[in-house]
Amino acid sequence: MIQRIQTLYLLLAAAAMAAALFLPWGAFFGADGTVYSYEAFSVARRVGEGSAGISFWALGAILSVCALSSLVAVFFFHKRLTQVRFCVFNMLALIGFYLAYLVFLWVTIRRLDASFGLNFGISLPFVALIFEFLAMNAILNDEKKVRAYERIR
16 A cells, blocks of 8 residues: 555645645735734734634635545545546645635735735645645556556566
């Protein structure tokens, strides 16, 4: 199971999504000097007076489900087409994640009247998307080899 390259790709994708859950994705800088940190489940005030923030769950939930489904796909190594379906689901969900991220970003910028700066954490779901694509290609190559072997036999 672990000696297959697609298993490593799926594990790396799950690790990238799990790391993205815990790293900040960006920062909002208000005109009055307040700084808000944009993370998986909330936008929280880091610098400034008071303790205000905006909480949401959708983006963190998408990443959590994708990380979990990548780990589950590893254990379906005997069912290659099911693994491909998991990869396609994750890729579509990660594209949806970035669309939702942009919507939340736009709404939060309007609500806080602030400027925005990106952090490294938001690039990790894109890295996971690339690993999911590589895993899907490796799984399809394995399936093609198995079918060719069965045809020869």
